[in-house]
Amino acid sequence: MKIAVDAMGGDKAPKVIVEGVEQARDLYPDLEFDLYGNPDAIKPLIKNDQRLTIIPTSDDITMGEEPVRAIRRKKDSSIVKAATAVKHGEADAFFSAGNTGAVLAAGIFIVGRIKGIDRPGLTSVLPIAKPGASRHSFVYLDTGANAESKEQNLLQYAYLGKFYAESVLGVANPRIGLLNNGAEEDKGDSLHKAVWQQLNARDDLNFIGNVEAGDLLYGKADVVVSDGWTANAALKATEGTAKMMLTLIKHGILNGGLRAKLGYLLLKPVFHKIGQTMSTSTYGGAVLLGLKAPVVKTHGASDALAVKNTIGQIRTMFRAQLIEKTVDFFTDNPEVDKSGKNE
Structure with missing residues (x-):
């Protein structure tokens, strides 16, 4: 399983993001990570680059920016590029501690909703x-x-x-x-x-x-x-x-x-x-349920422990096939999209 990580999001990024990712990497041998962000800021923090790949980005979406406008204008930001990787199947899940609204917007407009979920x-x-x-x-x-x-x-x-x-x-x-x-x-x-x-x-x-x-x-x-x-x-x-x-x-x-x-x-x-x-x-973090892949947002002030635990949470979601179960249910039960009334 590969997780696309917004390495630049959060009050203490990229330091605690890299620390938490490395802790999770050492704990879970079945995980790989793509770290999206500024290579000059990320690379010196990595102690062991095993199963870690840095994907360079040139833009940042700050906490105070208007979410939808930011994801439309800043295509080379760590949030947009990480979400886009999930959309294209280059990663299985998206994790961020950054701008909550931008993460939600990226999840909905880039990763996409499961059919049947409004x-x-x-x-x-x-x-x-x-x-x-x-x-x-x-x-x-x-x-x-x-x-x-x-x-x-x-x-x-x-x-x-x-x-x-x-x-x-x-x-x-x-x-x-x-x-x-x-x-x-x-x-x-x-x-x-x-x-x-x-x-x-x-x-x-x-x-x-x-x-x-x-x-x-x-x-x-x-x-x-x-x-x-x-x-x-x-x-x-x-x-x-x-x-x-x-x-x-x-x-x-x-x-x-x-x-x-x-x-x-x-x-x-x-x-x-x-x-x-x-x-x-x-x-762990807050999950935007109802999307085609796991999109998880943890608190901006999160420490490395929170990052590690959130990654463990994503791994559990993936191994439990939560998305597949949700897709199957809403495919087989279209009436749930009609306030419980049978079509």
């Missing part, structure tokens, strides 16, 4: 924080690829999330939940009420009903489906709350005197374990 969904794997839960993570989509969605989009997300949970996370018959402002069937606006009915009518989905934002991390569902605007807002609110709590704990320790500092030293292993559980580096 709008691909950005998919994240998030941790389950409930002690004693049988699962350690759940699938969450769409986390921001589409600000507006229709009924059929959310129905398709349920199937895309189901296939990902089964193939990549190893969850049998995953529980599907709909993010809403209440647990009752009649909660939400007209869109969410209609989607509830569509999901509940499908015999091949293990639909468990609505999930409130406050219960996202408690493991009530293995797949949580939402429109991109709502899911992204809930995710950022959750991340903001976690950061605020860490800031308050740190402030309390630093200003709590000797007993607080001694208590921290005793609890340091616990804090470290919690940090590992909640770290985005542990779970």
Whole structure:
């Protein structure tokens, strides 16, 4: 398997990208990598060029650029050339830590959608924080690829999330939940009420009903489906709350005197374990599901560990034949593109 890597994308690129790729290369002997970017910046960072090839590019798409305009104008950028390699079959998957909008645009307009899928969904794997839960993570989509969605989009997300949970996370018959402002069937606006009915009518989905934002991390569902605007807002609110709590704990320790500092030293292993559980580096990147090949975007501030884990995630997707299963399903079930109504 060959992965096309945007080596110039991310806050700490190309250094952490090259480090993470080399770690993954050493761990997975069946992977090859094409590193797209500035050779003068990339080559000095490579310790061992085994199964690594540098593909020169002359343009960069920065974080602040308008995505669609950037991919149309900067044909020789690392994002566009890596995505184009996947389109032409020169690579099997595309990975980047760069401009999220540009990666999404390149995935949709260059790599291309699977026939039958209207709008691909950005998919994240998030941790389950409930002690004693049988699962350690759940699938969450769409986390921001589409600000507006229709009924059929959310129905398709349920199937895309189901296939990902089964193939990549190893969850049998995953529980599907709909993010809403209440647990009752009649909660939400007209869109969410209609989607509830569509999901509940499908015999091949293990639909468990609505999930409130406050219960996202408690493991009530293995797949949580939402429109991109709502899911992204809930995710950022959750991340903001976690950061605020860490800031308050740190402030309390630093200003709590000797007993607080001694208590921290005793609890340091616990804090470290919690940090590992909640770290985005542990779970890899966000996948744009619904495309003809794996397109995965990790956080711009990702470290080498996150890059390595994301590459492992891509490898699992490929070996599990996730794309092939998705194509087969939507080919055999064209009615899913009609909001669950039979043609």
